[in-house]
Amino acid sequence: MAKYILRRFIEALPVIFGVSVLVFLLLHFIPGDPATVMLGERASEENVQALRERLGLNRPLPEQYVIWIGNILQGDLGRTIKGNIPVSDEIRNRFPATVELSLFALTLATLIGVPVGIVSAVRRSSVIDTVSMLGALIGVSIPVFVLGLLLIFFLGVELRLFPFVGRMTFGIQLERVTGLLTVDSLLAGNWTAFQDALKHLFLPGVTLMTIPLAVIARITRSAMLEVLNQDYIRTARAKGLSERRVINFHALRNALLPVVTIIGLQLGRLLSGAVLTETIYSWPGIGKWLFDSIIGREYPIVQAVTLMIALIYVLANLLVDILYLFIDPRVRAAA
Amino acid sequence: MFYILGKGLSNVSKHLRFFSLAAIIVLLIAAPVAAQDALKTFTFGEFGDPVKLDAAVVTDGISFRVTRQGCENLLEFIPGTTQPGPGLAKSWSVSDDGLTWTLQLEEGVTFHDGTPFNAEAVKWNFDRWRFTDHPQHFPEAVFEYYEAQFGGFDDDSIITNVEATGEYEIVFTLSQPMGAFLNNLAMSMFSISSPAAVEKYGPDYGTPAVGFVCTGPFKFVKWETGVETVLERYADYWGEFTGNVDRIVYRPIPDNAARFAALQNGTIDAFEQPNVQDIPAIEASDDLYIMLRPSFNVFYLAFNYRIAEFRNPLVRQAISLAIDRQEIVDAFYVDGAVVANTMNPPTIAVGFNENIVTPYDPELAKQKLAEAGFPNGIDRVNVLAVDAEGNVTDEVVETIPVRVYYMPVVRPYNPAGEAIGEAIASYLQDIGIKAELASAGDWATYLAQRRNGELLGLYQLGWTGDNGDPDNFIGYFFSAADKPMPREGFYQNARVAELLQQARVLSDPAAREPLYEEAEAIMAANAERIYIAHGPVPLAFNKRVTGYIPSPMGDEKFSTIILTD
Numbered sequence: 056m057a058k059y060i061l062r063r064f065i066e067a068l069p070v071i072f073g074v075s076v077l078v079f080l081l082l083h084f085i086p087g088d089p090a091t092v093m094l095g096e097r098a099s100e101e102n103v104q105a106l107r108e109r110l111g112l113n114r115p116l117p118e119q120y121v122i123w124i125g126n127i128l129q130g131d132l133g134r135t136i137k138g139n140i141p142v143s144d145e146i147r148n149r150f151p152a153t154v155e156l157s158l159f160a161l162t163l164a165t166l167i168g169v170p171v172g173i174v175s176a177v178r179r180s181s182v183i184d185t186v187s188m189l190g191a192l193i194g195v196s197i198p199v200f201v202l203g204l205l206l207i208f209f210l211g212v213e214l215r216l217f218p219f220v221g222r223m224t225f226g227i228q229l230e231r232v233t234g235l236l237t238v239d240s241l242l243a244g245n246w247t248a249f250q251d252a253l254k255h256l257f258l259p260g261v262t263l264m265t266i267p268l269a270v271i272a273r274i275t276r277s278a279m280l281e282v283l284n285q286d287y288i289r290t291a292r293a294k295g296l297s298e299r300r301v302i303n304f305h306a307l308r309n310a311l312l313p314v315v316t317i318i319g320l321q322l323g324r325l326l327s328g329a330v331l332t333e334t335i336y337s338w339p340g341i342g343k344w345l346f347d348s349i350i351g352r353e354y355p356i357v358q359a360v361t362l363m364i365a366l367i368y369v370l371a372n373l374l375v376d377i378l379y380l381f382i383d384p385r386v387r388a389a390a
Numbered sequence: 391m392f393y394i395l396g397k398g399l400s401n402v403s404k405h406l407r408f409f410s411l412a413a414i415i416v417l418l419i420a421a422p423v424a425a426q427d428a429l430k431t432f433t434f435g436e437f438g439d440p441v442k443l444d445a446a447v448v449t450d451g452i453s454f455r456v457t458r459q460g461c462e463n464l465l466e467f468i469p470g471t472t473q474p475g476p477g478l479a480k481s482w483s484v485s486d487d488g489l490t491w492t493l494q495l496e497e498g499v500t501f502h503d504g505t506p507f508n509a510e511a512v513k514w515n516f517d518r519w520r521f522t523d524h525p526q527h528f529p530e531a532v533f534e535y536y537e538a539q540f541g542g543f544d545d546d547s548i549i550t551n552v553e554a555t556g557e558y559e560i561v562f563t564l565s566q567p568m569g570a571f572l573n574n575l576a577m578s579m580f581s582i583s584s585p586a587a588v589e590k591y592g593p594d595y596g597t598p599a600v601g602f603v604c605t606g607p608f609k610f611v612k613w614e615t616g617v618e619t620v621l622e623r624y625a626d627y628w629g630e631f632t633g634n635v636d637r638i639v640y641r642p643i644p645d646n647a648a649r650f651a652a653l654q655n656g657t658i659d660a661f662e663q664p665n666v667q668d669i670p671a672i673e674a675s676d677d678l679y680i681m682l683r684p685s686f687n688v689f690y691l692a693f694n695y696r697i698a699e700f701r702n703p704l705v706r707q708a709i710s711l712a713i714d715r716q717e718i719v720d721a722f723y724v725d726g727a728v729v730a731n732t733m734n735p736p737t738i739a740v741g742f743n744e745n746i747v748t749p750y751d752p753e754l755a756k757q758k759l760a761e762a763g764f765p766n767g768i769d770r771v772n773v774l775a776v777d778a779e780g781n782v783t784d785e786v787v788e789t790i791p792v793r794v795y796y797m798p799v800v801r802p803y804n805p806a807g808e809a810i811g812e813a814i815a816s817y818l819q820d821i822g823i824k825a826e827l828a829s830a831g832d833w834a835t836y837l838a839q840r841r842n843g844e845l846l847g848l849y850q851l852g853w854t855g856d857n858g859d860p861d862n863f864i865g866y867f868f869s870a871a872d873k874p875m876p877r878e879g880f881y882q883n884a885r886v887a888e889l890l891q892q893a894r895v896l897s898d899p900a901a902r903e904p905l906y907e908e909a910e911a912i913m914a915a916n917a918e919r920i921y922i923a924h925g926p927v928p929l930a931f932n933k934r935v936t937g938y939i940p941s942p943m944g945d946e947k948f949s950t951i952i953l954t955d
Binding site for chain 1 (some may be wrong): 427431433438440441442447448449450528529530531532536537538593597598599613614616617618639641642643644645647648651652654655657663707831832833834836837838839841842870875877
């Protein structure tokens with residue numbers, strides 16, 4: 056299996072390289088550059104040129120790329136153009152926030168979405184099925200900022216049940232070990248911090264959960280429906296197995312393959328950062344940061360983060376493939 | 391859970407168990423969190439993070455809002471005005487030729503790291519900004535404002551020498567008189583940092599790990615990007631501290647609606663620039679209130695002079711007469727905004743020409759258009775070529791629709807670029823000019839096209855003054871005379887440039903005043919640029935906050951704030 060994983064990883068390397076070249080070129084070919092953005096309303100031809108020179112932006116593109124990729128290979132992600140702050144420090148601060156929120160949202164989405172999908176399939180065309188699939192449709196359709204702001208005003212401002220700014224209340228001291236505040240607070244045995252971190256996760260988590268939840272529920276339902284029509288299900292029932300056993304062991308296991316795939320893809324998507332959710336909830340993750348960096352033409356940040364996202368997608372796909380090995384004996388045999 | 395569901399959701403008691411568990415989790419999450427400490431904390435909701443806390447190398451308002459609470463200047467703007475007054479320098483004098491400034495410094499001042507503030511420290515800071523080979527003039531940093539305000543680096547610098555002539559006396563020698571010299575000294579980016587700290591931390595000075603080390607009433611405590619920046623009162627502060635704030639926390643909350651919600655539920659105490667539509671709710675609230683920062687900005691429509699028709703003064707006058715500025719101000723701006731007739735705003739200390747009025751008269755506009763040779767209006771316009779020297783020629787290279795470009799970002803001077811653009815296009819259509827709204831892409835693209843003179847039509851832009859001086863307002867835009875400026879839509883007016891250059895080197899406000907007024911009058915007579923509005927900036931507060939003094943340039947000190955519980 057190790058050989059299989061290694062092979063898959065090596066196959067992914069050209070993808071990562073391709074992404075790095077593509078992002079580099081796209082960034083440099085869109086009009087406007089960091090010098091223009093930094094100078095804003097005062098950007099004249101002369102001072103933009105002078106600034107470009109100082110920032111090294113007037114070197115030939117291939118030279119800039121080689122310098123950048125060379126530094127990356129040595130573990131140096133560069134410094135931000137405007138503040139001259141190490142990009143790696145920023146990623147270290149921001150990525151755990153994205154990971155924590157993504158895992159929270161995806162766990163909720165899976166814990167709710169899979170059972171809802173199963174029930175909808177088992178009770179096809181029932182009220183439960185109709186209501187949950189309508190809910191799924193609303194979940195995919197409702198704009199994130201609408202849901203987010205509704206939750207903020209109802210649960211945050213009116214009822215004051217949940218905080219909606221950032222990850223932790225000001226003044227709570229917590230040593231950062233993993234950067235995941237729920238984990239760090241448990242490691243430190245700080246129950247107050249744990250509660251506070253969970254409270255802060257709740258609204259952005261619920262907002263971020265809606266789309267994956269809807270997708271997972273729908274995919275689970277359709278996969279289950281397909282499996283439930285198979286001959287071996289009829290055989291299982293004919294053998295006199297309990298309905299619970301038929302659903303849990305015969306149907307669900309076979310229906311899991313597409314569900315796991317979609318969860319893996321959702322994980323990749325969530326880990327790339329959620330611009331709107333992070334913006335509304337002032338969540339210090341990588342999504343909003345990347346968005347602002349594109350607007351501000353912060354080349355080192357955009358390049359480093361997109362490369363990291365490409366890597367995340369590759370790893371998420373790899374994870375899904377490895378899970379296949381456990382779920383599907385046919386894949387195991389092929390590997 | 392699958393087990394429960396496998397039963398087909400028929401077992402009610404198990405349902406109850408599930409939902410009870412969920413209810414417990416929610417209650418647990420919603421349990422109150424421990425109270426904070428006793429320090430009086432003022433929390434400001436920010437648009438985003440500072441860029442860097444080394445004031446000399448940044449240009450953004452968010453960074454300055456942090457540094458100006460802890461870093462002080464030789465001169466400070468008198469609160470609420472554009473006039474410079476005493477700061478770290480308690481008095482000053484200038485030689486008759488305007489070339490030598492002598493400043494007496496406050497004694498007994500220390501930096502936050504305990505090192506003494508004196509004339510040597512001032513000289514060190516100015517030398518660092520000026521000399522590109524200074525060890526702390528980091529090549530990766532951009533000392534943009536020094537270059538802009540003092541004419542350049544090294545030998546280009548208007549400040550040719552800075553001499554510590556005593557422990558607390560410093561002498562500046564200039565290569566030419568400079569009307570804005572004192573105003574420049576009061577700009578946030580020219581605040582004095584601890585030389586020892588900058589030398590110790592090198593390029594990391596001003597980063598989240600280090601912050602700033604200056605002399606002001608608040609010292610840097612921490613900056614966690616995306617989360618918060620924290621300052622606390624400096625116990626050994628030399629000056630007067632009229633407020634009672636012990637700690638300042640800046641929380642980046644990028645979304646405007648979320649910032650408003652955070653003010654409503656007490657997460658923050660204040661923020662800048664609420665949505666115009668939220669202001670009535672704030673004013674109606676028992677707990678919140680609005681304060682207006684006097685406008686020190688201008689929103690304008692520039693002509694691109696590569697458009698042949700725009701080179702005709704009658705066409706420009708017609709366009710100016712067609713626009714109902716008052717209606718735009720009433721519809722899109724907060725109360726307190728005023729129609730702009732000139733570049734310089736009424737709040738400027740020197741150089742506001744109050745006699746200029748730009749009327750709204752569509753009938754007269756149509757007459758002017760007819761007089762200009764367009765009795766049936768204008769459908770399309772001709773774009774002229776630019777020769778190798780950068781001059782606009784008579785050769786028509788293409789014919790295009792009449793475009794009104796709108797800004798893709800919100801600014802205090804332009805709260806609704808697209809909607810205002812639509813209004814302007816519609817005013818022009820009313821007099822027969824078939825104008826259409828045009829987008830140039832995102833902000834970076836817009837700025838790049840503006841810089842290169844590629845916004846071929848009328849385009850929106852604006853300006854917020856940096857230092858209260860007219861040379862940083864109208865002077866910044868129109869002082870170059872040698873050739874048309876692409877950045878200004880290929881605008882060129884030698885007389886206007888000459889007047890602005892004359893005013894620049896004078897120190898006496900009374901002598902400068904008529905020069906600026908004449909330049910504005912020339913531009914207004916020919917409608918060389920269309921000024922629309924001066925917009926104030928609303929600030930929203932919780933009522934526990936008093937003592938905040940709004941400054942036209944946003945130069946507000948939180949040390950005057952009084953918090954009540």
